[in-house]
Amino acid sequence: MNRYYFWLAARSLKGSPWLSGLMVLAIALGIGTFMTSYAIFHAMSGNPIPHKSHQLFNVRLDNWSPEEAFAEPNEPPSQMTYRDARYLAEAGAARHQTAMFRVGMAVQPHNPDIKPLRTFGRMTYSDFFAMFEPPFLHGGPWTRQDDRGRGAVTVISRDLNDRVFGGDNSVGRKLRLDGADYTVVGVLDTFDPLPRYYDVVNNGPFAEGDDFYLPFTLNDRLELRPNGNNSCWSDPAEDSYQGYLDSECVWVALWVQLDSPAQRRDYQAFIDNYVGEQKRLGRFPRPLNNRLDDVMSWLRVQRVVDDDTHIQLGLSFAFLLVCLLNTVGLMLAKFLRRAGEVSVRRALGASRGQIFRQYLTESALLGAAGALLGLGLASLGLAVARRLSPDMDMLTRLDPGLALFALAVSVTAALLAGLYPTWRACAIAPASQLKTQ
Amino acid sequence: MEIRPILATILRNPVGLILIGLQVALTLAIVVNALYIITTRLDNMRASAGIDEDNLLTISSTAFSGDESDTLANTRQDLDYLRGLPGVVDAMAVNTLPMAQSGWSTEIEASEDPDSHAVPTAIYFADHSLVNSLGLELIAGRPFREAEIKPYTMDQTLKPDVSIISAALALALFPDIDNPAQALGRHSWNGDENDRFATEIVGIVDGIKAPWKGFSVDIFNNVVFVPFIPLYGKTGSYAVRAEPGQLDRLLGSLQQELTELNPQRVVRDPRTFSEFRERFFRGDKSMAVMLSVVVGLLLLVNVLGIVGLVSFWVTQRTKQIGTRRALGATRGNILQYFLVENALISSAGVLLGAVLAMALNNWLASEFQVQRLPWHYLAGGSLALLLTGLAATCVPALRAAAIPPAIATRSV
Amino acid sequence: MLSMQNLNKVYRTHLVETHALREFSIHVDEGEFVAVTGPSGSGKTTFMNIAGLLEEHSGGLYQLDGVEVSGLSDRRRSAMRNEKLGFIFQGFNLIPDLNLFDNVDVPLRYRGFGGGERRRRIERALEQVGLSSRARHFPAELSGGQQQRVAIARALAGEPRILLADEPTGNLDSTMARAVMEILEGINASGTTIIMVTHDPELAARASRNVHIIDGQVTDLRGTFAGSDIGIPATA
Ligand SMILES: Nc1ncnc2c1ncn2[C@@H]1O[C@H](COP(=O)(O)OP(=O)(O)O)[C@@H](O)[C@H]1O
Numbered sequence A: 001m002n003r004y005y006f007w008l009a010a011r012s013l014k015g016s017p018w019l020s021g022l023m024v025l026a027i028a029l030g031i032g033t034f035m036t037s038y039a040i041f042h043a044m045s046g047n048p049i050p051h052k053s054h055q056l057f058n059v060r061l062d063n064w065s066p067e068e069a070f071a072e073p074n075e076p077p078s079q080m081t082y083r084d085a086r087y088l089a090e091a092g093a094a095r096h097q098t099a100m101f102r103v104g105m106a107v108q109p110h111n112p113d114i115k116p117l118r119t120f121g122r123m124t125y126s127d128f129f130a131m132f133e134p135p136f137l138h139g140g141p142w143t144r145q146d147d148r149g150r151g152a153v154t155v156i157s158r159d160l161n162d163r164v165f166g167g168d169n170s171v172g173r174k175l176r177l178d179g180a181d182y183t184v185v186g187v188l189d190t191f192d193p194l195p196r197y198y199d200v201v202n203n204g205p206f207a208e209g210d211d212f213y214l215p216f217t218l219n220d221r222l223e224l225r226p227n228g229n230n231s232c233w234s235d236p237a238e239d240s241y242q243g244y245l246d247s248e249c250v251w252v253a254l255w256v257q258l259d260s261p262a263q264r265r266d267y268q269a270f271i272d273n274y275v276g277e278q279k280r281l282g283r284f285p286r287p288l289n290n291r292l293d294d295v296m297s298w299l300r301v302q303r304v305v306d307d308d309t310h311i312q313l314g315l316s317f318a319f320l321l322v323c324l325l326n327t328v329g330l331m332l333a334k335f336l337r338r339a340g341e342v343s344v345r346r347a348l349g350a351s352r353g354q355i356f357r358q359y360l361t362e363s364a365l366l367g368a369a370g371a372l373l374g375l376g377l378a379s380l381g382l383a384v385a386r387r388l389s390p391d392m393d394m395l396t397r398l399d400p401g402l403a404l405f406a407l408a409v410s411v412t413a414a415l416l417a418g419l420y421p422t423w424r425a426c427a428i429a430p431a432s433q434l435k436t437q
Numbered sequence B: 001m002e003i004r005p006i007l008a009t010i011l012r013n014p015v016g017l018i019l020i021g022l023q024v025a026l027t028l029a030i031v032v033n034a035l036y037i038i039t040t041r042l043d044n045m046r047a048s049a050g051i052d053e054d055n056l057l058t059i060s061s062t063a064f065s066g067d068e069s070d071t072l073a074n075t076r077q078d079l080d081y082l083r084g085l086p087g088v089v090d091a092m093a094v095n096t097l098p099m100a101q102s103g104w105s106t107e108i109e110a111s112e113d114p115d116s117h118a119v120p121t122a123i124y125f126a127d128h129s130l131v132n133s134l135g136l137e138l139i140a141g142r143p144f145r146e147a148e149i150k151p152y153t154m155d156q157t158l159k160p161d162v163s164i165i166s167a168a169l170a171l172a173l174f175p176d177i178d179n180p181a182q183a184l185g186r187h188s189w190n191g192d193e194n195d196r197f198a199t200e201i202v203g204i205v206d207g208i209k210a211p212w213k214g215f216s217v218d219i220f221n222n223v224v225f226v227p228f229i230p231l232y233g234k235t236g237s238y239a240v241r242a243e244p245g246q247l248d249r250l251l252g253s254l255q256q257e258l259t260e261l262n263p264q265r266v267v268r269d270p271r272t273f274s275e276f277r278e279r280f281f282r283g284d285k286s287m288a289v290m291l292s293v294v295v296g297l298l299l300l301v302n303v304l305g306i307v308g309l310v311s312f313w314v315t316q317r318t319k320q321i322g323t324r325r326a327l328g329a330t331r332g333n334i335l336q337y338f339l340v341e342n343a344l345i346s347s348a349g350v351l352l353g354a355v356l357a358m359a360l361n362n363w364l365a366s367e368f369q370v371q372r373l374p375w376h377y378l379a380g381g382s383l384a385l386l387l388t389g390l391a392a393t394c395v396p397a398l399r400a401a402a403i404p405p406a407i408a409t410r411s412v
Numbered sequence C: 001m002l003s004m005q006n007l008n009k010v011y012r013t014h015l016v017e018t019h020a021l022r023e024f025s026i027h028v029d030e031g032e033f034v035a036v037t038g039p040s041g042s043g044k045t046t047f048m049n050i051a052g053l054l055e056e057h058s059g060g061l062y063q064l065d066g067v068e069v070s071g072l073s074d075r076r077r078s079a080m081r082n083e084k085l086g087f088i089f090q091g092f093n094l095i096p097d098l099n100l101f102d103n104v105d106v107p108l109r110y111r112g113f114g115g116g117e118r119r120r121r122i123e124r125a126l127e128q129v130g131l132s133s134r135a136r137h138f139p140a141e142l143s144g145g146q147q148q149r150v151a152i153a154r155a156l157a158g159e160p161r162i163l164l165a166d167e168p169t170g171n172l173d174s175t176m177a178r179a180v181m182e183i184l185e186g187i188n189a190s191g192t193t194i195i196m197v198t199h200d201p202e203l204a205a206r207a208s209r210n211v212h213i214i215d216g217q218v219t220d221l222r223g224t225f226a227g228s229d230i231g232i233p234a235t236a
């Protein structure tokens, strides 16, 4: 019987190609526009590490000025001082933890045919790899031993490995960075979490990843300045690098892995306790205001989905509504134009429910057709978005999941739009049309 | 005019009113707000950076090894070389450029009291060649003197003796003056409570922009130039101003030439100022384009919807129209009937739409950084929607007017 | 009052040409009550439509109230329909979304009368057909006979010179049909010319003159021997 409705619906759509075309077009324009914004929104607001986003926490301590908050309303700084981050990273109070900051370095390939490169990397601890789980192509992370011993080791990206080592397994080979050699212990495979949650502050949530990773402790020797945000509310006490490290300037991020609510409570107590101790030493003039944000909460705090994306999503949804109102009108026209057919069917014994199903099947079919065309329009829209912002390339993809979502939205919308016209069609009395003819 | 019976008909069968009215209302609310956002963004994009935008490029180099004194030596060597190149007007070591989206900022005060009115401002490093190197408009005072320029390493606290500031910053800093030139010779203050220092303002430039706009506070027009050569570790970066028409040639050759000058480093690809500008306004541009598409499609869908529904009504009322014709209605009367009907429905939609538009604008203003909607957008939008509605109605209404009166007796 | 000479009407479709009227001549005097009969498809409606300026004829002459109507503009024809003619249709043709008052108002609006004048005429016309009390009702709330009386009121309100009724009782049962006929006789008595198509020999017999149309041509049966005694089959 369902196949019969389906056949009737298809026949009816073919029967009035203009009106049907107009309806499909209205739905498709709505779906196409909405899906264009939604795809971008979806990519921006996605969970980059679903299986442990509740276990990874960004840590913030409020060491800011007594006079004003770092940001309203009473937000602690988005990064930490070097000394706090380093202390917490090495205190080992969580299962995993790492401090990190981004640096720029020159790579001098040993092969003279390859031109030197300016690259960007991350000073971090070995726990980085256990926490954020970048996939390894060759080798693996360095060890906690290397962290403690300031080992001259590095993990490099697949891209850097391709450029400097021609894509060979470079584990065990030397990479020359800023004039010093580091032994490659691991080569990562493509590592593009979306958004790049572990560093939305400096690198931007949708920017390129790191070329290399070095043990944080090497900084004792390298004395690097961050290639990223640095904010100070008072000048360093002393004009030297050590003065900078000891200052209240914030430029290092700290992440921890806490596997249970209990661990989380303990860790909160631990950092509160630490800040309490520091207060006794005359630091941290503001009231206790330390934060642990898990991945999704951190992305919200950092407003990773920007205002424009929200506005576009909202307006395109309203546009979809207009298209639906439009479709209601057109369906009304189409269904009631066939009032005669309905009353004949009713006279021939079709029940109200059967007529109802017949018309809803037709609505759903319209929705499906609209979704198909709409997806075409959405990929056109995303291509435009890509042209406008090449750096948003990663955000402008339509995957099967999104296509299914579009289909669901479209069919639901068409069914909703078809509800009133169908109800009107069902209200036609069996003989009403016969009588006046 | 038969307004009362038309109104009665509409109210008796309000589906059309609801469908078209809501459609017009939503369209108005979206279109007006979107158009306002689009205009704002297009206005943004017209902003000038206050420098010789068309002829500037930046290039930077990072040495493989060495300390800041090596960086200073390299910088001097590079600048000498660049300044001597044919086709180069001048060159200068910089920390950043207007609209580059990263850089330095601080808050300065007009008096020694650290709690006095603080003005946020961007900081640019510059030397004596500033005016020439960036193509600035110095409206008062003097450029830096060569003797005033000192190297600056990241470990130092920034304590300039003299500065050149933007006209907007001068006015923001000294509310008592009405001509930025009056700030010449005055001092700005900076530094922590127990370490205050004053900087004499020796020059005023007009129109220069900060690297970014600022989120909570607007610093886009507040700029202070300080007389230092920035030494950022092993990296030096330079702004190079080309003579008109020479930019492309320099873009092609500079990386190679600087590398040859000193091979113990990485010289990055030069970037033109236009690239910074394009990147800076990318968001505004995509927003403007995306919203324009939505506005265009919305109007299209609105027209399609009206044409569709009115066509349906014409079909449904064929006999009625024939009867009216038989009773003496001219073609014009029939056309008029549908136009009046649409005008009534659209007016209701526009009224509701105006309320929705204000509500939407309120929401946008409270949630996002969108300004209050000027009333003429609402008025213009309403009028435009009414007119498109009437134009759309004409299509089926002309068909209605062509229905022959004999339909009255011929149809069942 | 109405005079047609050698009128022709040809309908062309892509397949066939139908000669709905051929060399059709008729003359109707002021105050006559003409009943038109004839088999289905013979051209009765075509005659009425041309008489009522709803359609144009293909050849011949047609004078209405002393005006030669051939070649008049659509505007002038509309104005003449509005001022000189009244229509009553088989299917009543009331506008379902307007109440009785507004239905009767329709032709008056096109005439351009002021509000007071219209109100007076509407009330009088509704009174004439005995429906004043129902002025605010909608057509769907009335019986067929009542609806046709509203249609008559609508035709009367403009004080036409000629009333054209194409099978006005075709959708009504015999009691209702007689009631409608009585109203029409009253109107005719007050001087309005009436031309009425009917299949009902009994009603035709009550007219002052009978005209029979076969194959697009007139056979005039003067009122004296009106009736069905010649045995013309009345096709329904
Ligand atoms: N619009 C038209 N197009 C083609 N043929 C028509 C049209 N209207 C009427 N006819 C034909 O003209 C002839 C006369 O029709 P009509 O005047 O309606 O007859 P009656 O009213 O006597 O039943 C019929 O053969 C009919 O089929």
Ligand SMILES: [Mg+2]
Pocket (backbone or CB within 6 Å): C044, C045, C046
């Ligand atoms: Mg007929």
